[in-house]
Amino acid sequence: MNSIDCKELYFLLDADGAVVAYQEKEQSWAGALAFSSEALARNFLQVSHLEVAEIVAVETEDQPNLRTLIAALKRRPIRYLLLDLDYQSGVCRQVDFEGDGLGAIRQRQFAAARAHGG
Numbered sequence: 005m006n007s008i009d010c011k012e013l014y015f016l017l018d019a020d021g022a023v024v025a026y027q028e029k030e031q032s033w034a035g036a037l038a039f040s041s042e043a044l045a046r047n048f049l050q051v052s053h054l055e056v057a058e059i060v061a062v063e064t065e066d067q068p069n070l071r072t073l074i075a076a077l078k079r080r081p082i083r084y085l086l087l088d089l090d091y092q093s094g095v096c097r098q099v100d101f102e103g104d105g106l107g108a109i110r111q112r113q114f115a116a117a118r119a120h121g122g
Contacts, residue, residue: 007109008087008099010040012063015073016049016056023073024056025082026089028114035086035098036077044088052091064106071104078104086112 016024016037027034039045045059062069078101085106089096094114100107 008040008064008097008106010064012040012061013085013087014039014042014045014059014061016045016054017058017060019057021057022080023077023082024054025077025080026086027081032081033083034081035084036082037089038085038087038099040088048089048091067105070106074101074104074106077101089114 018024023036025034025036037048039048042059042061048054049056049059062073064070083101085099085101087097087099087109096112096114097109098112099109102108
Protein backbone atom coordinates (compact mmCIF):
# COMPACT_ATOMS: atom_id res chain seq x y z
CA MET A 5 0.00 0.00 0.00
CA ASN A 6 1.19 3.52 -0.68
CA SER A 7 1.82 6.13 1.98
CA ILE A 8 -1.24 8.22 1.07
CA ASP A 9 -3.52 5.29 1.91
CA CYS A 10 -5.91 5.48 -1.04
CA LYS A 11 -6.30 3.38 -4.17
CA GLU A 12 -7.06 6.22 -6.55
CA LEU A 13 -6.33 9.92 -6.80
CA TYR A 14 -8.98 12.15 -8.37
CA PHE A 15 -7.77 15.23 -10.22
CA LEU A 16 -9.75 18.21 -11.50
CA LEU A 17 -9.17 19.15 -15.14
CA ASP A 18 -9.89 22.55 -16.64
CA ALA A 19 -11.46 23.12 -20.06
CA ASP A 20 -8.03 22.75 -21.72
CA GLY A 21 -7.41 19.40 -20.04
CA ALA A 22 -4.83 20.74 -17.57
CA VAL A 23 -4.79 19.63 -13.94
CA VAL A 24 -6.15 22.39 -11.67
CA ALA A 25 -3.55 23.70 -9.22
CA TYR A 26 -3.49 26.20 -6.35
CA GLN A 27 -0.66 28.69 -5.87
CA GLU A 28 -0.43 30.85 -2.77
CA LYS A 29 0.34 34.54 -3.21
CA GLU A 30 4.06 35.30 -3.43
CA GLN A 31 5.01 31.60 -3.61
CA SER A 32 7.13 30.07 -6.36
CA TRP A 33 5.47 26.65 -6.37
CA ALA A 34 1.90 25.45 -6.72
CA GLY A 35 0.09 22.32 -5.62
CA ALA A 36 -2.13 20.19 -7.83
CA LEU A 37 -5.56 19.63 -6.30
CA ALA A 38 -6.12 15.90 -5.73
CA PHE A 39 -8.74 13.99 -3.79
CA SER A 40 -8.88 10.49 -2.32
CA SER A 41 -12.47 9.98 -3.53
CA GLU A 42 -14.72 11.28 -6.27
CA ALA A 43 -17.22 12.36 -3.60
CA LEU A 44 -14.63 14.65 -1.96
CA ALA A 45 -13.73 16.12 -5.36
CA ARG A 46 -17.39 16.80 -6.18
CA ASN A 47 -17.96 18.33 -2.73
CA PHE A 48 -14.99 20.68 -3.26
CA LEU A 49 -16.45 21.77 -6.60
CA GLN A 50 -19.88 22.37 -5.11
CA VAL A 51 -18.59 24.43 -2.18
CA SER A 52 -15.91 26.36 -4.08
CA HIS A 53 -18.02 27.03 -7.20
CA LEU A 54 -14.94 26.19 -9.25
CA GLU A 55 -15.81 25.28 -12.81
CA VAL A 56 -13.93 22.30 -14.17
CA ALA A 57 -14.43 20.22 -17.29
CA GLU A 58 -14.03 16.83 -15.64
CA ILE A 59 -12.72 14.73 -12.78
CA VAL A 60 -10.22 12.02 -13.69
CA ALA A 61 -8.91 9.14 -11.57
CA VAL A 62 -5.40 7.68 -11.50
CA GLU A 63 -4.74 4.45 -9.61
CA THR A 64 -1.99 4.99 -7.05
CA GLU A 65 -0.59 1.50 -7.75
CA ASP A 66 -0.23 2.35 -11.48
CA GLN A 67 3.32 3.61 -11.11
CA PRO A 68 4.05 4.20 -14.84
CA ASN A 69 1.00 6.48 -15.25
CA LEU A 70 1.61 8.20 -11.91
CA ARG A 71 5.26 8.90 -12.84
CA THR A 72 4.17 10.28 -16.23
CA LEU A 73 1.59 12.54 -14.57
CA ILE A 74 4.05 13.85 -11.96
CA ALA A 75 6.68 14.51 -14.64
CA ALA A 76 4.09 16.48 -16.63
CA LEU A 77 3.03 18.46 -13.54
CA LYS A 78 6.65 19.34 -12.78
CA ARG A 79 6.96 20.98 -16.22
CA ARG A 80 4.57 23.53 -14.69
CA PRO A 81 5.54 25.16 -11.35
CA ILE A 82 3.82 22.29 -9.46
CA ARG A 83 5.87 20.47 -6.84
CA TYR A 84 3.28 18.74 -4.65
CA LEU A 85 -0.30 17.55 -4.33
CA LEU A 86 -2.84 19.22 -2.08
CA LEU A 87 -4.74 16.11 -1.07
CA ASP A 88 -8.36 16.41 0.08
CA LEU A 89 -8.34 20.20 0.44
CA ASP A 90 -11.38 21.25 2.44
CA TYR A 91 -12.46 24.54 0.88
CA GLN A 92 -14.22 25.82 3.99
CA SER A 93 -11.58 24.98 6.63
CA GLY A 94 -8.46 25.15 4.46
CA VAL A 95 -7.17 21.84 5.86
CA CYS A 96 -5.44 19.31 3.60
CA ARG A 97 -2.41 17.05 3.33
CA GLN A 98 0.54 18.16 1.22
CA VAL A 99 2.18 15.26 -0.64
CA ASP A 100 5.58 16.29 -1.96
CA PHE A 101 7.01 14.93 -5.19
CA GLU A 102 10.25 12.98 -4.84
CA GLY A 103 11.67 12.45 -8.30
CA ASP A 104 8.71 11.30 -10.34
CA GLY A 105 6.98 9.69 -7.37
CA LEU A 106 5.06 10.61 -4.23
CA GLY A 107 7.11 11.46 -1.17
CA ALA A 108 6.74 13.09 2.23
CA ILE A 109 3.30 13.97 3.56
CA ARG A 110 2.48 16.76 5.98
CA GLN A 111 -0.63 18.52 7.22
CA ARG A 112 -1.33 21.96 5.75
CA GLN A 113 -3.66 24.72 6.86
CA PHE A 114 -4.60 27.47 4.43
CA ALA A 115 -6.70 30.50 5.34
CA ALA A 116 -10.32 29.41 5.55
CA ALA A 117 -12.66 30.59 2.81
CA ARG A 118 -14.68 33.66 3.70
CA ALA A 119 -16.76 36.26 1.96
CA HIS A 120 -14.82 39.32 0.84
CA GLY A 121 -16.44 42.73 0.99
CA GLY A 122 -15.83 45.35 -1.72
